[in-house]
Amino acid sequence: MSSNYEYVKEEATRLLARLKVLPPPVNLASICEKLDIGLARSPLGSRAAVLMNSPQMNSVLIMVNSDHRLCRQRFSIAHELGHYMLNHSCMAFSGGDGFMQFPEEEREANIFAAELLMPERYLLHCWAVNKLNTYDVSLIFNVSRQAATIAINHLYFIHDELLNKHRRNYWIATYLMDINI
CATH class of the missing domain: 1.10.10 (Arc Repressor Mutant, subunit A)
Known part of the structure; x- marks a missing residue:
């Protein structure tokens, strides 16, 4: 595993410590609330989730596909939190016909999500x-x-x-x- 991946895991660990997250399962709604990130569920077709970050409006929203199983929704939310915490692109889509111009950022967001959840x-x-x-x-x-x-x-x-x-x-x-x- 590259040193950048270790950094990504450390970022997830630091977030859990900073927000004083209790043992599993991780409460993602609470994390989003503490970070002032909106969380919404809606049918998104083939997309798993969408991260919308608007620095001009000082707002961030994660929209997750309500048609997916809860455990899939949880991983998608954690994945989008990874994009946000790692300062990736300001708008990203996960899964399906999603916007994935930066495969390295997608891998990092997956590693962040896995470390955040497990x-x-x-x-x-x-x-x-x-x-x-x-x-x-x-x-x-x-x-x-x-x-x-x-x-x-x-x-x-x-x-x-x-x-x-x-x-x-x-x-x-x-x-x-x-x-x-």
Whole structure:
């Protein structure tokens, strides 16, 4: 993972800390409210979401496709928050026939969304309490099974120590948090 992706993950982590967001599932409506970002749901056809940022009017709105499943809406909102927090283009569309001139910005927004919804430290805690599987992660974090699978695979890729069965107790003590999920 490039250093820019690490920066993106750190930005999501900083936002959660700054807004004092509680353990999962992350309340995206509360985050939008604290950031003074409007949030609306409406049918958007093939688009997943739209971020409208008007610096002249000092207003920001995320409109999410109300026809999509709730877990898809959550990822789309977090994705658009990523565009906003990372100072990407002032108007962007996600999914479908969307406006995607900058694929690198789309990847960054996806990484931001994943870290915002499924923070790595909480995924590590799930591993420590034997709940790091697609079913449990999707329920705990209120994300799709696809998003959960990608996050779990990525976690094992960057934390290959989790696969070392001989040191399991050491890593459980390292990653266990004082939360109940």
